[in-house]
Amino acid sequence: MNIAYIEDFQTWQQEFSFYIPVNVRFSETDMFGHVNNVSPFIYFEEARIAYMNEVDLFGPMSQETKKVPVVADLQCNYLKQMYFGDQLKMYVKTDNVGKSSLDIHYMALNQKEELCIVGRGRVVQIDSQTGTPTPFDDVQRKKLGVNE
Numbered sequence: 387m388n389i390a391y392i393e394d395f396q397t398w399q400q401e402f403s404f405y406i407p408v409n410v411r412f413s414e415t416d417m418f419g420h421v422n423n424v425s426p427f428i429y430f431e432e433a434r435i436a437y438m439n440e441v442d443l444f445g446p447m448s449q450e451t452k453k454v455p456v457v458a459d460l461q462c463n464y465l466k467q468m469y470f471g472d473q474l475k476m477y478v479k480t481d482n483v484g485k486s487s488l489d490i491h492y493m494a495l496n497q498k499e500e501l502c503i504v505g506r507g508r509v510v511q512i513d514s515q516t517g518t519p520t521p522f523d524d525v526q527r528k529k530l531g532v533n534e
Contacts, residue, residue: 389463391481391491391506402477402493406436410472421468426503427460430492433476434509437490441529444511454514458487460507466500473497483532486511486519 392398414425438444444455468474474494482489492505513520522530 387465389504391489392504398491399493402479402491404437404440404479405475405477406433408432408474408476408494410468410470410474412470415470419469421470421472423464426462426464426494426505429474429476429494429503430460430462430478430505430507433478433492434490434507437478443526443529452514453511453520455509456512458508458510460505462492462503462505464503466496466502468494468496468502472502474502480530481506483522483527483530486521488530 387395389395408429410421410425414421414428416422438455444451444453474496477493477495479491480488481491487508487510490507490509492503492507493501494503496502510519511522511526512518522532
């Protein structure tokens, strides 16, 4: 498998532990009966939010929240078609942490444990008032497993 952001696939795959179940809905399929090409981005979002809540990276989000995550880029590699009724395990992990951003990777397996999609995206923490990147604090870095 030749995917630019995956150096060693077996090692990369074994690093995942967190996942959420995703049931493919009829509305996510196209006229040919398989999952529409935009639907994985919805799955990525759902898994990303659950993951960030699990590690409590941003705490409770509200209109008053000062530091907020925004997606800077997102990509998906489609490896196997998915269909209405498929039951996916949508895995997510932090791959790399920068000063104010993190690279998040995704992997989906269907009910037969077949690899269907992989993806990655950059999430940047910004100041909600100014819209400018703001560094992760020590508590956030610890939650992300960064030891400095």
